Amino acid sequence: MPVYNGEKFLAEAIESVLSQSFQDFELICVNDGSTDGSQQIIDSFLDSRLKRLSQTNAGQASARNCGIKFCKGNLISFLDQDDVYLPTCIEERVKYFHKSDSYSFIYNDFMIIDKNSTVVNPSVLKWRKTKSISGKCFNELFLNGTFISPSSVMMEKEIFDKIGLFDETLWGADDYDLWLRISYYYSIGFVPSPLNKYRVHSQNFSKNNSIMENRTALAILKAVENFPDVDKLVGKREMKKRLYQVCFDTAYSNLKVGDLNPAYYWLKKAWHWGRKPKTLLILVATKYFGALVGKYYSRKASE
Structure with missing residues (x-):
């Protein structure tokens, strides 16, 4: 969980992980140089599964990479500081991995909530009026943009050994760049149940269209450069x-x-x-x- 000045929603996010039905995990909170009360909120949770890391402010991608390097488990999930896991989120994702040997990376449907944690839409698939996409997804991701939220994924740690970590120069589209690299080499699995809540509010970074589009364009050009058979x-x-x-x-x-x-x-x-x-x-x-x-x-x- 990358954390930067997230005191408004942070406690709810942390609590949603610590109260999971699946208990065998570590929650790594990486404080990315917050100047508000985020660290105090993190420290208020006295749970041995919660690991605390801190760094000078370097961006969300850097914070995620810091957590990836520290983690001990072989399955990794992400949760943004303003999003929420449903109670069986980790359990259902782990079950999906146990049921299928075909995928090293999965993502799930999710709910959309507002700043008051009210559910705005119970399914992002229904909201977007799109079908689930799984298997070889590179073409779909390249041509139509990302349909995967970082808080909705679980992946095998060894993927990073093959494709590298989040690109810290592409902050804002670093997740899209990673999904493109993953989908080029791996098939992607989809869990149809909404397992987490994505929060839409005035401070969402994705609302800064100019920055987002610059970084997204760079991610697409990077894919063309790195994969000559696109x-x-x-x-x-x-x-x-x-x-x-x-x-x-x-x-x-x-x-x-x-x-x-x-x-x-x-x-x-x-x-x-x-x-x-x-x-x-x-x-x-x-x-x-x-x-x-x-x-x-x-x-x-x-x-």
Whole structure:
């Protein structure tokens, strides 16, 4: 559990783990340089299964990596500081592993709750109106983005020996990058029961669209660079279409907040993958009339 200034929801998150029906686990809380009362909340739980680590603030990915290196178990789950496990969460995940030898990584359906812990939707699958996805999932993840929440996964620790840890340079999309790497090498299992609660509130990092889209685009480009057969796996046309769209959308997000340099960078990438006249027009306008273009898109975003 990576922790950074999470005092508002942290006690509920920790309690949801310590009260699990499955008892044979260690909960590793990594305090990532919190400046609020998070450490005091962690220390208030007098349970031998709770392990306490601290580091200077380095980001969520770094905190997760710190916990991974410390853990002793062969199965690893994650829980964000504002999310909650249902009482049988770990038990059901472990049962799934025991039932099937086909998967080294699984994820489950989950509920959505608000800042008051009220259930907004009892199933993310029904909310998104999508079907469960399992097996070879790389194509789906690459072409359509992530459908896996970090708090909904369990995986064998040895996976990290093969693919490495969370990429700390991709904070905000470090989980998506990891899922892409895992799905390239491994089949993924899906547990249909909602086993955890994902909290939506005003402080969710994922609400910062500009940063998220920049990091997501970098994660996708990283996958193309690291896996040269992506064009064969997903189809060359589909790959170029995906790369164009994510680069263009990222440029647009940067234009809306007035970040012209990254906008120009992503427009060049979009032009490379799409060669669309509209993209070239915005690219040239951004280069020579950046201030005006920035004002135009900022005003458009506020309308």
